[in-house]
Amino acid sequence: MKEDFADLKKKIESSSRFLTHPWARFPKIESTKGISVLCPLSLTSDLNVDEESVLEKLRNWKAFFEDQSLAFEFLLVPYGENWGDLSANFSKISEFLKENSSFLIKDCGVLAFRADALREAFLLSSGEVLVCVDFEQPCDLSFFRSAILHVIREYDFVRGNRRIPGARFRTPVRLLPFAYKRYALSSFYNRLVRNLFRFEIRDVHSTNYVLSRGFALEVFSLQYLRDMSFELELAIVAKLREIPCLDLPLRYFLNKEKSKKRLFKESFLLLKNLLIVFCRYFRGYYDSFSLNNAISADDWGLTSGVNGGILALAKQGVVKRVALMATEEFLEEGLEELKALPGVELGLHFNLTHGIGQPFGHRGPLSFLFYWMKNRASLRQGVRAEFEKQILRLNQVGVRPVYMDAHHHMHLAPGLIDDIGDLLKKHHIRDVRLPYDPTLLFTSKFIINLLSLWARNSFDRLKLRSRKCFYPLKKDFLDQARLRARLSRTEGYEVIVHPANKDDVRHLKYKDSYSADRVLEYQALTMLNLRGLKATKSHNQKPDLNP
Numbered sequence: 113m114k115e116d117f118a119d120l121k122k123k124i125e126s127s128s129r130f131l132t133h134p135w136a137r138f139p140k141i142e143s144t145k146g147i148s149v150l151c152p153l154s155l156t157s158d159l160n161v162d163e164e165s166v167l168e169k170l171r172n173w174k175a176f177f178e179d180q181s182l183a184f185e186f187l188l189v190p191y192g193e194n195w196g197d198l199s200a201n202f203s204k205i206s207e208f209l210k211e212n213s214s215f216l217i218k219d220c221g222v223l224a225f226r227a228d229a230l231r232e233a234f235l236l237s238s239g240e241v242l243v244c245v246d247f248e249q250p251c252d253l254s255f256f257r258s259a260i261l262h263v264i265r266e267y268d269f270v271r272g273n274r275r276i277p278g279a280r281f282r283t284p285v286r287l288l289p290f291a292y293k294r295y296a297l298s299s300f301y302n303r304l305v306r307n308l309f310r311f312e313i314r315d316v317h318s319t320n321y322v323l324s325r326g327f328a329l330e331v332f333s334l335q336y337l338r339d340m341s342f343e344l345e346l347a348i349v350a351k352l353r354e355i356p357c358l359d360l361p362l363r364y365f366l367n368k369e370k371s372k373k374r375l376f377k378e379s380f381l382l383l384k385n386l387l388i389v390f391c392r393y394f395r396g397y398y399d400s401f402s403l404n405n406a407i408s409a410d411d412w413g414l415t416s417g418v419n420g421g422i423l424a425l426a427k428q429g430v431v432k433r434v435a436l437m438a439t440e441e442f443l444e445e446g447l448e449e450l451k452a453l454p455g456v457e458l459g460l461h462f463n464l465t466h467g468i469g470q471p472f473g474h475r476g477p478l479s480f481l482f483y484w485m486k487n488r489a490s491l492r493q494g495v496r497a498e499f500e501k502q503i504l505r506l507n508q509v510g511v512r513p514v515y516m517d518a519h520h521h522m523h524l525a526p527g528l529i530d531d532i533g534d535l536l537k538k539h540h541i542r543d544v545r546l547p548y549d550p551t552l553l554f555t556s557k558f559i560i561n562l563l564s565l566w567a568r569n570s571f572d573r574l575k576l577r578s579r580k581c582f583y584p585l586k587k588d589f590l591d592q593a594r595l596r597a598r599l600s601r602t603e604g605y606e607v608i609v610h611p612a613n614k615d616d617v618r619h620l621k622y623k624d625s626y627s628a629d630r631v632l633e634y635q636a637l638t639m640l641n642l643r644g645l646k647a648t649k650s651h652n653q654k655p656d657l658n659p
Contacts, residue, residue: 133590133632133635134589134590134592134632134635134636134638134639135235135635135639136635137235137236138235138638138639138642139234139235139236139237139329139332139642140237140238145183145238145239145240146182146183146184146185146238146239146240146241147177147182147183147184147185147239147240147241147242147243147260148184148185148187148233148234148237148238148239148241148242148243149173149184149185149186149187149243149245150187150189150230150233150234150237150242150243150244150245151186151187151188151189151233151245151246151247152189152190152191152226152227152228152229152230152233152246153166153188153189153190153191153229153247154190154191154192154226154247154248155190155191155192163202163204163205164204165247166202166205166247167204167205167208169247169250170186170188170205170208170215171208172253173186173245173253174212174214174215176253176256176257177214180257182260184214184239185214185216185237185238185239186214186215186216187216187218187233187236187237188209188215188216188217188218189217189218189220189223189229189230189232189233190217190219190223190229191223191224191225191226191228191229192223192224218232218233218236220232220236224338225338225339225340226246226319226339226340226342227335227337227338227339227340227342228338230244230342231332231335234328234332235332239325240324240325241260241263241264241322241323241324241325242322242323242324242325242328243256243259243260243322244319244320244321244322244323245320246319246320248319249318249319249320249364250364250365250367251272251320251362251363251364251365252362252363252365254363255272255320255360255361255362255363256320256322258270258360259272259321259322259358259360260322262322262358262360263322263323263324266356267324267356267357267358268323268324268326268327268350268355268356268357269321269322269323269324269327269346269350269355269356269357269358270321270322270357270358270359270360271315271318271320271321271357271358271359271360272315272318272320272321272359272360272361272362273314273315273318273359273360273361273362274315274318274362274364275298275299275302275314275315276314276315276359276361277361278361279361279362279363279364280361280362280363280364281363281364281365281366282363282364282365282366283365283366283367284367287366287368291366294375297375297379298315298317301316301317301382301383301386302314302315302316304386305344305347305386308386308390309348309351309390309393311347311351313347314359315359316343316344316347317340317341317343317344317382318343318362319340319343320362321346327350327353327355329642330349330353331345331346331349331350333592333593333639333642334349334397334398334592334593334596336388336389336392336397336591336593337385337388337389339381339385340378340381340382341381341382341385341386341389344385344386344389345389345398348389348393348398349398352398352399352400353400392593395597396597396600396601397593397594397596397597398593399597399600401596401597401599401600402600403429403430403599403640403641404603404604405582405599405602405603405604405605405606405607406432406433406579406604406605406606406607407425407430407431407432407433407606407607407609407637408431408432408433408434408435408459408517408545408606408607408608408609409421409422409425409426409431409433409434409435409609409610409611410435410461410517410519410608410609410610411435411437411461411519411610412434412435412436412437412443412447412450412461413436413437413438413439413440413441413442413443413445413461414437414440414442414466414617414620414624415442415612415616415617415619415620416442416445416614416616417612417613417614417615417616417617417630417631418442418610418611418612418616418617418630419442419445419446420446420612420613420614421611421612421613421614421630421631421634422434422450422611422612423446423449423450424613424634424638425611425634425637425638425641426450426453426456427453428638428641429455429641430637430638430640430641431456431609431611431637432455432456432457433456433457433458433459433515433606434450434456434457434458434459435458435459435460435461435515435517436458436459436460436461436506436511436513437461437463437466437519438460438461438463438501438502438503438505438506439463439466439467439468439502439505440463440466440467443505443509444509447509447511451510451511457514457515458511458512458513458514459513459514459515459516459517459541459543460502460503460506460513460515460516460517460541461517461518461519462499462502462516462517462518462519462522462523463502463518463519464480464495464498464518464519464522465477465480465519465520465522466519466622466624467621467622468498472491472494472498474622476520476625477520477521477522477625480520480522480525481522481525484522484525484526484528485525485526488526488527488531492531495528495531495532496531496532496535499532499535500535503535503539512540513539513541514541514543515541515543515544515545516536516541516543516544516545517544517545517547518545521545521547521560521563523544523545523567524546524547524560524563524564524566524567525563526563526566526567527570529544529567529570529571529574529576530570530573530574533570533574533576536574536576537574542575542576542577543576543577543578544571544576544577544578545578545579545581545606545608546564546567546568546571546578546581547560547564547581547583547608548560548561548564548565548568548580548581549561549581549582549583551582551583551585552583555585557583557585560583579604579605579606580602580604580605580606581605581606581607581608582598582599582602582605582606582607582608583607583608584598584607584608584609584633586629586632588636589629589632589633589635589636589637590632590636592636592639592640595636595640596640599640609633609637610626610630610633611630611631611633611634611637612630612631612633612634613631613634614631615627615628615630615631617630
């Protein structure tokens with residue numbers, strides 16, 4: 113048991129403090145009502161959790177909502193290396209949760225940091241108004257009464273502020289020297305934030321606040337930091353979006369102080385994260401975003417999961433162009449639905465490398481490239497015949513392709529586009545992808561740029577049209593804010609993606625080199641459509657908060 117605990121603690125301590133994956137689940141957007149209280153509960157080894165204190169706070173919240181006659185859910189999400197101890201070692205809390213159905217404990221696995229737990233609680237919530245509570249910063253519940261009313265009536269973000277007139281804190285006399293030192297450090301930090309980001313804020317790391325659901329959706333979409341600095345990102349997004357925001361004085365209870373070791377560690381992390389957030393702010397990662405790109409999804413027909421992912425994204429309006437693989441067995445699955453969607457262009461994803469028979473065989477992209485360059489004269493007629501065959505197959509299922517690209521970009525093989533140029537003209541296809549993207553030069557995909565430069569003269573000679581391209585990499589899909597920023601800088605470009613809503617490519621008879629990360633792409637692209645301020649409620653409409 114001790115070995116298991118040590119392994120778990122080591123895993124959490126080695127966890128990155130940055131969010132490096134899109135959401136695995138998606139939150140509710142419509143048909144939400146009532147209030148959701150999001151409460152991360154720290155079960156770290158350096159913080160002794162007092163069961164009676166936690167239980168008292170839960171009872172106070174129960175009485176609070178009963179007095180207000182409000183419909184609510186209270187989501188308690190433990191985090192830290194002792195996350196599995198809640199049921200085993202806190203029997204009174206477990207009993208309270210069993211007796212009160214509105215209080216729910218959510219086991220989201222091993223969560224290392226507070227903002228991790230806060231995000232998971234949000235993704236599981238259903239309330240129109242979100243109340244974020246920190247049991248390590250206990251405060252008078254009268255603040256939440258006022259804050260909830262303000263969010264219902266007018267504001268999207270109401271923050272409890274410990275440094276404005278009217279704010280108070282109660283603490284034992286013995287803790288006053290420690291409290292004063294921490295207050296002085298915090299004041300210095302807030303001045304740094306004001307000078308760097310040029311906006312007025314007095315208590316950036318207050319962890320008691322109330323959000324509208326729409327604003328929460330925007331903030332958690334852009335979240336990068338997983339620890340205490342998440343509230344800095346929250347403040348920046350609120351400022352850049354110019355959302356209705358209000359600070360209210362807070363009555364704060366400080367019954368015990370953090371250890372010197374923990375304070376030193378937190379101070380160091382705050383300064384480090386401040387520099388990281390400033391760099392992201394400077395690069396436009398928190399700026400407003402609107403999707404004005406021609407996002408092109410490749411490989412339709414490859415598997416059921418690929419079709420399902422592309423179709424879902426096309427229905428959401430994220431994907432605008434779909435390249436069809438005429439040779440694949442899943443070509444017709446969902447195709448009628450896809451064809452019925454307005455504004456979606458369909459093209460040919462010319463396939464010469466996946467599951468193709470003679471004279472090509474099943475070859476990887478590099479293998480085919482060298483094979484073609486060595487045997488172009490003998491393969492020319494075979495390529496032309498294969499092109500005609502794939503066009504005919506699309507015509508048979510009611511598709512007249514309006515553009516063309518190729519699987520593994522093999523239409524860029526030297527001389528190949530020249531050999532089918534007359535066929536492209538015959539079938540009225542003048543829009544052909546030229547996937548040159550300067551950001552690929554120092555990546556494993558650099559050969560795509562070399563082939564694109566080689567083919568450019570042929571494109572000009574055949575008078576083919578092509579758009580500028582943005583080819584997102586895995587690190588773009590792992591960081592939603594980065595992806596949005598890069599899409600904003602490449603507005604109007606063709607964006608090349610390969611999404612799937614399940615990982616079934618690896619089960620194919622003929623393997624494809626790109627498999628698991630297709631689901632990652634699908635998750636990140638779906639998040640593009642979950643833009644929070646689009647979902648923000650109208651302040652003229654009061655949400656249903658009654659049971």
